[in-house]
Amino acid sequence: MSASVALFTADLRIHDNPVLRAALDAADEVVPLFVIDEGVRAAGFDAPNRRAFLADCLADLDAALRERGGRLVLRTGDVAEETCAVAAECGARQVHVAGDVSGYAQRREERLQRLLASGGRELCVHDAVVxxxxxxxxxxxxxxxxxxxxxxxxxxxxxxxRPVLRAPRRVRVPEGPRSAALPSRPDVTGVSPGLAAGGExxxxxxxxxxxxxxxxxxxxxxxxxxxxxxxxxxxxxxxxxxxxxxxxxxxxxxxxxxxxxxxxxxxxxxxxxxxxxxRPRASQEDYRPRGDRWRHDGEEIAAWREGRTGYPLVDAAMRQLLHEGWMHNRARLLAASFLTKTLYTDWRVGARHFLDLLVDGDVANNQLNWQWVAGTGNDTRPNRVLNPLTQAKRFDPHGDYVRRWVPELAGVEGSAVHRPWKLPARERAGLDYPEPLVDLSDGAERFLRARDR
CATH class of the missing domain: 1.25.40.80 (Serine Threonine Protein Phosphatase 5, Tetratricopeptide repeat)
Structure with a gap:
């Protein structure tokens, strides 16, 4: 019987999956394969929140395949080497995979193609999957x-x-390829306590x-x-x-x-x-350089990461990130603007922190959104500054978001929660909440001077 390999990457589903469908159409039997990439771990992208969510996804994918008579084959190591080994074990002539865009993913794909070709096998890359x-x-x-x-x-x-593809009714997997045990969420340490469940x-x-x-x-x-x-x-x-x-x-x-x-x-x-x-280098280099000479104040960066800036909306956003491994998109824009435009700190510092915690930490969206906010990317108004007080008035007018995530301010009523430093001295003294790191107008002026020099 003929065999093929469906190499899952960022497409951990059976519904509307061109990779799985093409592999099934190409052979009598298919090896649904996922490789836990040691290169991702070595590069520091194997964050606990994503590892825990991935464990959920792999368990769910395996269950869906077993409902259709199949199973997920799991390996750990170098993706190209492990995939070639599996293809050799089952005699597969083709490996099917989704195309991806990061520099790392492109290099991985090129290496996989070379190794497969050296063994007389073909790599079939499918678009419109990710x-x-x-x-x-x-x-x-x-x-x-x-x-x-x-x-x-x-x-x-x-x-x-393209049209939406149905999930397959049956997946026939050859018996030969061995599989490692699936990872389990409880085995992952350092996970945000409010992390959502994963899986298709x-x-x-x-x-x-x-x-x-x-x-x-x-x-x-x-x-x-x-x-x-x-x-x-x-x-x-x-x-x-x-x-x-x-x-x-x-x-x-x-x-x-x-x-x-x-x-x-x-x-x-x-x-x-x-x-x-x-532009793969845009994951680390300015897409549109502005000649910035960024400040690096370790105490300010630590306060931003921990949600102790003294600006309640910024702090609420950062604490939501710590607790859930996720943050509302409007809050992401505000937190990023505060770091890059008010504190005038390199966007790469913030992007790295987000990747360390965000369960959806995607190189394309995370890095380029950070660049958009920092004014080094695709924003047509590179010097715009998001004022947290103005943003609070528009998007959290009653202060409910802040009170949810900053318990020190839970007793402050109404919109006053966004300006705790203006409370009467007696009320302010009872709050275990820091003073603002910097005056907003001073921070904005400092940034604009740096950009206009």
């Missing part, structure tokens, strides 16, 4: 990628996406519930910090337990301002992927 539209599918005339979102989105929205079943259920209860009002509510009205699907998109293509199709079928706004956010995700595919 993203809705493949990077490079739409480009401006004379350039390899769009540098500004709005023209990209116009072209993106005009494209017809959980991701699909979350989308179905949110589609019924929250999608319609998404356009008007998605920035409401206390309302927490976003889909919270970013971890599932990062691990591929839900399909971006399927989400776009199902949201578009619903129609309306809310679904349209949600689809636009999925297009932003694709936008960042196409930028990084064309």
């Amino acid at each position: 993203t809705a539209l493949p990077p490079g599918e739409v480009t401006p005339q004379g350039r390899d990628h769009f540098a500004v979102f709005t023209p990209y989105f116009r072209r993106w929205a005009a494209k017809r996406l 079943k959980e991701g699909r259920a979350r989308f179905d519930a949110w589609r019924k209860s929250g999608m319609k009002a998404y356009a008007e509510n998605h920035d409401d910090l206390a309302g927490d009205a976003t889909s919270r699907l970013s971890p599932h998109l990062h691990f591929g337990t839900v399909s971006a293509v399927e989400l776009v199709h199902r949201a578009s079928e619903t129609g309306g301002e809310g679904p349209d706004a949600f689809v636009r956010q999925l297009a932003w995700r694709d936008f960042h992927h196409q930028v990084l595919a064309a």
Whole structure:
């Protein structure tokens, strides 16, 4: 009997998975394979929150395959070497995998292709698996990628996406390839206490519930910090337990301002992927250098990381990150602006901290969103500064988000919670909460002077 290998990476699902479907169509038997990449660990990207979420995803994927007569084969080590070994064990002529965009993923793919070819085997790379539209599918005339979102989105929205694929009814796996034991979430230490559950079943259920209860009002509510009205699907998109293509199709079928706004956010995700595919070095280097000479104050950075800046909305955001391994997108923008524009600290410091904690810590979205906020990326207004007090008035007007995450201020009523330093001395003395690290106007002036010099 013929065999092929379906190498899972950021597509840990059986629904709408072109990699799995192509592998099944190509042979009588398929080895569904996942390799715990030692290179990711060596590079410092094996964060506890993502490791715990991954354990959930792998267990769920294995269960779904077993329901169809199959199983997940798990290996640990070098992805290229382990994949070639599995292909040799089952006599597979083809290995199927999803295309990815980071420099690390591109180098891994190239090495896998060389090693397979040396053994007379073929690597089949499939697009529109990790993203809705493949990077490079739409480009401006004379350039390899769009540098500004709005023209990209116009072209993106005009494209017809591939159809959604059904989950297979049966997966026949050859008996030969051995598998390591699946990891378990309880075995992972250092996990955020409020980390959400992972896996395709959980991701699909979350989308179905949110589609019924929250999608319609998404356009008007998605920035409401206390309302927490976003889909919270970013971890599932990062691990591929839900399909971006399927989400776009199902949201578009619903129609309306809310679904349209949600689809636009999925297009932003694709936008960042196409930028990084064309400019892999942007994961660490300024996309548009501004000549910054960043400050590095260790005490200020520590206060920002721990949620002790003295600005309640910033601190609430950072404490949500510590507790959940996730942060509301509006809060991410604010926390990043405060670090880069008010404290004038290198965006790479903040991006690294986010990657250490975010369960959806994706190189394309995380690094390029940080660059957007820092003004070294794709923002057409590179010197904009998000004022936490103005942001609080707009997106947490009653202070409910702050009181949820900053218990020291839970007893402060109304919007006064955003300016605790203006409380009467007697009330302020009873609060175990720090004074502001820096005056906002001083920080903004310092930043603008540095940029304008």
